[in-house]
Amino acid sequence: MSDFYSSMYNPDVLTCLANLSNDEVFTPPEVANRMLDMLPEELWHDSSATFLDPACKSGVFLREIAKRLIEGLKEEIPDLQERIDHIFHKQLYGIAITELTSLLSRRSVYCSKYPNSKYSITLFEDTSGNIRYKRIPHRWQNGKCLFCGASKSEYERGDELETHAYEWIHTIKPEEIFKMKFDVIISNPPYQLSDGGNGKSAKPIYQLFVEQAKKLRPRYMTMIIPSRWFSGGKGLDDFRKTMLSDRHIRKLVDYENFKDVFPGVDLAGGASYFLWDRDNMGICEVVNFNQNTPTCVNRYLDEYEIFIRQNLAVEIVRKVQENATEKRTLSDRVSSRKPFGLPTNYTPCASGVPCWFIQKIGLKFANLRDVDNSKGYLHKWKLLVPKAPIAGQTDFSKPVGFYYDGNTRIAKPGECCTESWIVAGAFDTEEEVLAYKSYIFTKIVRFLLLQTVVSQDVTKKNFCFIPDLETYQGQYTDKMLCEMWGISEKEWSYIDSRIATIGGDDNGN
Structure with missing residues (x-):
């Protein structure tokens, strides 16, 4: 019995599960332990401390806490079986996200999917122990779930x-689930559910788990x-x-590459975990991992809106803004989505206003009646x-590359575009738009x-750190902007390492 929790298996079945690509991403044990390392050491010696995972998948958090x-409780409770019984009955609790993960979690934590069986390392009177699963219905209104926003057409099932109506976020009183308080809530919640929009539209739901835990x-x-x-972004x-202004967040660990945390799973924007401390407020310790190399700085998360x-x-953003x-x-200059009111799937016309469609279609025509010129871009x-x-x-x-000759277009007066494009800038002369293009193409910009x-889409709000020059004329280069904004050689070296050079040195350096 003691060997199960005092030694690490190799290979670890939970590590193997963590390598699987799935909508419900399993947490590798080493990541779970990095998160647990953020908690105070005295918790592991406190027989009254209680722990909850409100979105159990593999049971890894509860297993590693156990x-x-x-x-940590050896001295207080010397008898091993008595210690195990106390921990599993009085300290560890979980809510599984599906019936399958409830069985997996119980198997990981109790060594038996049925903790009332002779194979369980601690005996409960029922088949669930402290890891519960309850089938919950969605509450539909106008085709959406009132709690999670899921689509009725997708999730009204037999x-x-x-x-996928997760119990933790389908109640207004989460405290009633176990009728108790918890010292620690730790989890890797589900990330999204289909909301019934066009294509594979999905609504994020992980924030609902965080908000519910705070309650x-x-x-x-x-x-x-x-x-x-x-x-x-969406939802x-x-x-x-709320998160950026929350001074209770005392540590934030961010991985730019999702695969650095979840091997075999690819998700744009990376992953992060945080420590929220109810009784201590202050500045946040931010740890970045770039290609497994960490940097650590204490700073306020809401210094900027993004x-x-x-x-x-x-420091580079601060310097540019100051200078x-x-x-x-x-x-303020870049357009919103649908700059001319034409959706991506707009059908080309035989004649009319010249219109840029997706790149594989190119320049076709749109009906003049469908073109919205309320922003004055058309001419x-x-x-x-x-x-x-x-x-x-x-x-x-x-x-990262962003913009280059192959994926941008100069649209002449009288030409419009569909939602596949945004108008980065509109000018009276060709000379101005070409100068502006050279500015956009610099690595610094x-x-x-x-x-x-943090995703593959770019909208106007993403340009909020780029100064809009008073006029645009001539050819802009990174050397010119370094002098204009006081960028040091060390800072330029870092910028150069983060932005891809496409088609050779296209920035005049």
């Missing part, structure tokens, strides 16, 4: 299929979630504002950039853009 408690006011909370919340804007994830980039003579940014020279310029790239620890990007 190992620490079994060792009893033979999982509903219980645990002493500590730590969860590992996608890093896309750094810049907000995440309020969550981002969180700058790289510590080394913060820029024009305080307007390109977010100007325009630089068109794709709304998803880095489609296919999910590892932002590698150099693309680096400033990178600081706001």
Whole structure:
């Protein structure tokens, strides 16, 4: 019995599970332990401390906590069986996300999927122990679930299929589930559910698990979630504002490459985990991992509206903002999505207004009646950039390209575009738009853009750190901008390492 929790298996079945690609991403044991390392050491010697995983998948968090408690409570409870019984009955609790993961979690934690059987290392009176699973229905209104926003057409199912209506986020009183308080809530929650939108539209739900945990006011909370919340977006804007201004978040560990945390799983924007401390507020320790190399800086998360994830980039952004003579940014110049009101799937016409469609279609025509010119773009020279310029790239620890001649267009007066493009800038003359294009193509400008990007899509809000110059004329180079904004050689070297050079040295250096 003692060998199970005092030694590590090789190979570890949970490590093997963590390598599987799945919508419900399993946490590797080593990652779970890094998260547990953030908690105070005295917790492992406290027989009254209680722990909850509200989204059990493999049971890895509860298993690793059990190992620490079994060792830490030796002196207080010398008898091994008595110690194990106390830990599993009085300290560890979980809510499984599916019936299958409930069995897997119990097998990992109790050594038996049925903790009332003779194979369990501690006996319970029922088949669940302290790891419960309850089939919960969604609550539909206008085709969506009131709690999680899932699509009724996708998730209204028979009893033979999982509903994915997770108990933790389908109640207004989470404290009633176990009718107790918890010292620590720790989890790797499900990330998203289909919301019934066009294509493979999905709604993030991991933020709901974090928000629900805060309602219980645990002493500590730590969860590992996608890093896309750094810049907000679909369903995440309020969550981002709350998280960035929350002084209870005392540590944030961020991985730019999702595979550095979850091998075999690819998700744009990376992953991060945090420590929330109820009783201690202050500045946050931010740890970045870029190609497994960490940097650590203490800083406030809400220094900017969009969180700058790289510590080394913060000083560069500050310097550019201090030295820029024009305080307007390109977010004021770049268009919103659908700059002419035409969706991506708009059908070309035989004649009409020349219109740029997706790159494989090129320049066709749109009906004049369908073209929205309320922004006044139509009769100007325009630089068109794709709304998803880095489609296919999910590892932002590698150099990022963004814009280059092959994926941008100069649209002449009288030409429009579909939603596949955004208007990066509109000008009266061709000379101005060409000068502006050279500015956009510099590595420094693309680096400033990178600081706001955590997915493959780029919108106008992502240009918020790039100064909008008073006029655009001539050819802009990185050397010119380094002198203009006081960028040092060391800072330029870092910028150069983060932005790909496409088609040779296209920046005049």
